[in-house]
Amino acid sequence: DVKVTQSSRYLVKRTGEKVFLECVQDMDHENMFWYRQDPGLGLRLIYFSYDVKMKEKGDIPEGYSVSREKKERFSLILESASTNQTSMYLCASSSPPAGAGELFFGEGSRLTVL
């Protein structure tokens, strides 16, 4: 089974703090994604990565950055957390479509910014 692990299930941070959300997958997937989930808004793509050291902006990248130094690890960084970044953050991975396309999600990291 594919396993996508997010380092923290629950975090509470203060406005202005730097926040790191870590995600690790164990299936050698090329693609990794960060989504934000808010009630009534569905899953919105923040950033994704096709390969090590590359990244692409999604639909809502403002206020976020990412890092992918190793294939299995994809980090989401909030340089200066703000209250409107309080949300559930979901990491996912997938392989290129050799007949596939399924996203495998982590358990999620619920971030509260005070």
Place this chain on the structure above:
Amino acid sequence: GENVEQHPSTLSVQEGDSAVIKCTYSDSASNYFPWYKQELGKRPQLIIDIRSNVGEKKDQRIAVTLNKTAKHFSLHITETQPEDSAVYFCAASITSGGSYIPTFGRGTSLIVHP
């Protein structure tokens, strides 16, 4: 970019009834349409998907239909059971850099009453 509209936002049915969730998309280049189910407190998981060269796909009580001309696709669940209660997300995916990049709808909360 792609825009996916999903309706209804909430659907309440009696056990044994059928449930239908509809999605429309805007980008004619979208070619892969997955559906995810998210139970309360859990991660989204793929339940069925369809590619643009297929009009319909069925897996036991679940079926998906796709109308590329009209740019809409639907999820059909027959003989609903209480364990079908969850939030369902549709997505439309374009191929970018050799990978599927999905845009999600806002989700439908399905409630099946025993």
